[in-house]
Amino acid sequence: xxxxxxxxxxxxxxxxxxxxxxxxxxxxxxxxxxxxxxxxxxxxxxxxxxxxxxxxxxxxxxxxxxxxxxxxxxxxxxxxxxxxxxxxxxxxxxxxxxxxxxxxxxx
Amino acid sequence: xxxxxxxxxxxxxxxxxxxxxxxxxxxxxxxxxxxxxxxxxxxxxxxxxxxxxxxxxxxxxxxxxxxxxxxxxxxxxxxxxxxxxxxxxxxxxxxxxxxxxxxxxxxxxxxxxxxxxxxxxxxxxxxxxxxxxxxxxxxxxxxxxxxxxxxxxxxxxxxxxx
Amino acid sequence: xxxxxxxxxxxxxxxxxxxxxxxxxxxxxxxxxxxxxxxxxxxxxxxxxxxxxxxxxxxxxxxxxxxxxxxxxxxxxxxxxxxxxxxxxxxxxxxxxxxxxxxxxxxxxxxxxxxxxxxxxxxxxxxxxxxxxxxxxxxxxxxxxxxxxxxxxxxxxxxxxxxxxxxxxxxxxxxxxxxxxxxxxxxxxxxxxxxxxxxxxxxxxxxxxxxxxxxxxxxxxxxxxxxxxxxxxxxxxxxxxxxxxxxxxxxxxxxxxxxxxxxxxxxxxxxxxxxxxxxxxxxxx
Numbered sequence: 001x002x003x004x005x006x007x008x009x010x011x012x013x014x015x016x017x018x019x020x021x022x023x024x025x026x027x028x029x030x031x032x033x034x035x036x037x038x039x040x041x042x043x044x045x046x047x048x049x050x051x052x053x054x055x056x057x058x059x060x061x062x063x064x065x066x067x068x069x070x071x072x073x074x075x076x077x078x079x080x081x082x083x084x085x086x087x088x089x090x091x092x093x094x095x096x097x098x099x100x101x102x103x104x105x106x107x
Numbered sequence: 108x109x110x111x112x113x114x115x116x117x118x119x120x121x122x123x124x125x126x127x128x129x130x131x132x133x134x135x136x137x138x139x140x141x142x143x144x145x146x147x148x149x150x151x152x153x154x155x156x157x158x159x160x161x162x163x164x165x166x167x168x169x170x171x172x173x174x175x176x177x178x179x180x181x182x183x184x185x186x187x188x189x190x191x192x193x194x195x196x197x198x199x200x201x202x203x204x205x206x207x208x209x210x211x212x213x214x215x216x217x218x219x220x221x222x223x224x225x226x227x228x229x230x231x232x233x234x235x236x237x238x239x240x241x242x243x244x245x246x247x248x249x250x251x252x253x254x255x256x257x258x259x260x261x262x263x264x265x266x267x268x269x
Numbered sequence: 270x271x272x273x274x275x276x277x278x279x280x281x282x283x284x285x286x287x288x289x290x291x292x293x294x295x296x297x298x299x300x301x302x303x304x305x306x307x308x309x310x311x312x313x314x315x316x317x318x319x320x321x322x323x324x325x326x327x328x329x330x331x332x333x334x335x336x337x338x339x340x341x342x343x344x345x346x347x348x349x350x351x352x353x354x355x356x357x358x359x360x361x362x363x364x365x366x367x368x369x370x371x372x373x374x375x376x377x378x379x380x381x382x383x384x385x386x387x388x389x390x391x392x393x394x395x396x397x398x399x400x401x402x403x404x405x406x407x408x409x410x411x412x413x414x415x416x417x418x419x420x421x422x423x424x425x426x427x428x429x430x431x432x433x434x435x436x437x438x439x440x441x442x443x444x445x446x447x448x449x450x451x452x453x454x455x456x457x458x459x460x461x462x463x464x465x466x467x468x469x470x471x472x473x474x475x476x477x478x479x480x481x482x483x484x485x486x487x488x489x490x491x492x493x494x495x496x497x498x499x500x501x502x503x504x505x506x507x508x509x510x511x512x513x514x515x516x517x518x519x520x521x522x523x524x525x526x527x528x529x530x531x532x533x534x535x536x537x538x539x540x541x542x543x544x545x546x547x548x549x550x551x552x553x554x
Contacts, residue, residue, distance in 0.1 A: 003168035004254040006227040008156040011163025042120055043127035044178030044201070045135060046208070047246055050235065051174045054248055058172065080168055084233040084248055092235055105163055125294070150280045158275055184294055187301040196290045196297060203288045223274050258274055266274060 001066050002076040002103060009078075009103065016102035018072045023064025027057045028091040054092065058082065061096040074100035121180045128178025132200060139207050146214045151253065153228045161256045167220055170252035171212025174235060175205035177245055185245075198245075205249035206230060213251040222255035223263070229253065313439050320438030325427040329374045329395070332430050336394025347381070350551035355381040357544040358399055358417070361410070365418045368485040369478065371425050379417075381548065387499075391420040393429050404548050406499045409538035411483065411492030413545070415527075418479035425478065428471050476523060480530050492538030494527045 007014075029050065040047050061082075069077050080098035087093050177185065181197030188195050209230070217225050231250040258266070347355070359379045366377050380398050387402040397420045407413045423429060467475075483490045501524060 002166065004166055004227075005168060005229060005252060006155045006254050009166065010157060010159055010161055041176045041246075042124050042179045043131060044124065044176055044181065045128070045131040046205075047174045047176050050246060050248075051172060054174060054235065055172050058170070058250075062168075080252075081229075082170070082231065082250060082252060084231070084235065084250070086233070086235055129294075147280065147282070150274070150278060152278070158278065160275055180298070181294060184298050184301060187305060188297070191301070191304070194290055194292075196292050197294060200289045203285065207285065224278070262274060 001069060001074075003062070003066075003080055003098070004076070004078050005080045005098075007079045007099075011106055012103050013106050014078070014101045015104050016074075018069070018074045018100040018102070020097060021065050021068040021072070021074070021077060021100045022095065022097035023061040023066070023068065024093055024095040025057050025060045025064065026087065026091055026093045027053060029053060054084070054094065057092070057094040058096065061094045065096045065098065069098075069100040072100050074102055076101050076103040078103075117183075121183060124179030124181070128181055131178070132204070135204055135208075139204065139211065142211050142215075143207070146211060146218065149214045149217050149222065150224045151210065151214065151228050152224070152226050153253070155227050157224065157226045157256050160262060161224075161258070164259055165220075165222075165257040166254050167222070168252065169213050169216040169220070169222070169225060169255040170250060171209045171214070171216060172248060172250040173205050173208045173212065174246050174248045175201050175208075176247075177201045182245060202232065202247060202249065205247060206232075206251070209249040209251040213253065217255035220255060221257055223258045223266075225253040225255045227253050313442065316438050316442050317435040320434040321431050324431045324434035327430060327434075329372060329427075332427075333376070333394040336392070336396065340393070348551055350547050351381055351383070353544050354548035354551070355379060357542060358413075361414060361545075362397065362417050362421060365414055365482050365486055366421055368482045369418065369421055369425060371421070375424065377421055377424060383552075387496075389416050389420055391423040391429055393433055395424050397421070397424070401548065403496070404541070404545065407496050408541065409492040409495060410541055410545070411487060411490075411538040412495030413541065414483055414486065415479055415490075415493040416496055418482040419475045421482075422475035422478035423467065423471070426471065426474060428467050428475070432467060473523065473526075476526065480527065484530075487539070489532060489535030490527070490530045491532075491535040493531065494524060495538075497524050497527060 036049055040049075062080075065077065065080075077098040078101050080096060083095045085093045085095070177197050181201075185195045185197045210228070213225065213228070229252055231248075231252075233248050233250075234246070235248045236246045358381060359377075362377050362379050366375075371377075376395050378394075378396050380396060382398050382400045384400045385402050386400045387406050388400045389398060389403055391397050397417065399417075403416065404413070407416070480490050480493060483493055
């Protein structure tokens with residue numbers, strides 16, 4: 001599955017547009033991570049635990065979107081967008097969405 | 108008495124925060140500058156379409172992200188500054204560091220797949236202060252993502268030889 | 270461009286510094302906290318002085334209600350003879366008050382306290398506390414009347430609420446700003462600090478008023494200086510100067526003014542009545 005956040009690909013043609021596909025996940029931090037983040041917050045800088053948590057979530061959202069796209073017979077998702085929303089205490093939703101297409105190389 | 112203990116803890120946290128925060132910040136900036144130099148050959152643009160040279164080449168979505176927070180001292184200053192308004196210098200530096208870090212991580216992913224360029228780069232900033240807001244923990248997530256393109260093998264060779 | 274894939278495309282280094290202000294956070298912090306402190310001081314003193322200016326305009330009924338709420342006074346644990354003595358003090362105070370042109374709504378309430386301290390003080394809501402040892406050191410009713418009239422004069426001029434209002438207002442300000450602190454506790458602390466702190470002018474006015482009242486009630490002011498003389502001659506270091514004299518070192522002028530008002534050919538001061546005398550000896554019931 002090819003992914004891209006553009007819709008224009010020199011050397012390729014989109015032969016089929018299969019519609020919107022999306023993947024999302026909601027993750028909550030766990031207590032240990034939050035505690036460490038609280039300590040880290042005193043000195044500032046990167047909160048590695050949270051970075052990992054959110055990038056794992058983003059990967060999972062992508063995987064779910066890819067699962068939708070393969071189910072409809074696409075080989076690529078174009079115009080992929082991400083969004084992160086902070087829902088309720090200590091939980092974040094990561095959403096990935098795009099258009100499932102069939103992309104073929106121009107001969 | 109409780110108030111005095113609370114004040115003392117706050118003062119200690121501020122001093123520790125200021126020292127560690129300043130050291131951490133300058134170390135991070137040094138690291139960022141080194142990696143930016145090392146990755147300067149991966150070009151980034153936020154134009155949508157790559158030039159004709161990439162016609163038919165490999166491409167993939169690449170992204171980089173980082174969650175940043177501000178040290179205690181700088182958070183206190185920012186809190187005070189919010190009363191009077193004006194530039195929140197502490198947050199400026201935090202967001203600048205985070206954004207450059209996110210772009211670097213995206214470039215590193217592009218490097219891993221052997222790409223030469225990232226087009227349609229998008230930058231996103233979101234507030235992920237995960238603990239309940241009143242605790243005053245400011246965490247920002249900075250994300251950079253785009254479409255990385257590989258060069259054709261013959262182009263790559265010609266650039267290397269040049 | 271050696272490392273570029275195409276002639277028209279390049280990423281020359283950009284000056285990243287433009288996005289971050291070059292300013293020391295420490296300097297910023299100092300400036301901000303100094304500003305904050307100045308602001309707090311300005312607001313607090315503003316509130317303090319506005320409260321003191323407004324305090325005399327508060328109706329006396331409201332002052333009494335406030336006083337009853339923040340410091341309930343109970344006469345429990347008093348013996349029969351103390352109750353009688355307190356009633357006698359109350360009667361004397363009311364006679365004096367008649368000669369002092371109080372506002373009609375002002376009520377003076379005398380409380381006798383068994384504390385061994387030669388002292389009397391006026392507080393919020395028209396309450397006057399008379400302590401046991403005061404009676405040990407006055408022999409005439411006139412001397413006692415002088416002290417009572419002095420305290421009544423404070424109440425007439427609203428001195429207790431003026432002196433308490435600044436503290437109360439700042440305490441309320443801080444407890445509303447810092448929500449976590451106990452407002453009642455702060456209020457108590459503020460009252461404790463500001464109670465009975467009257468200025469030299471307030472004391473002088475109260476003295477003059479009291480002498481005038483004595484003149485009207487007894488026809489002379491002889492004996493008014495008795496308690497003051499006792500205080501002036503009391504030189505032992507452990508001697509506690511009563512609150513109504515302790516604001517400043519007692520200015521010699523104050524006692525001199527009292528002496529000056531006394532005519533030598535006035536009749537002898539009235540001795541203390543038996544009811545008042547028994548307050549010296551009678552114990553808590």
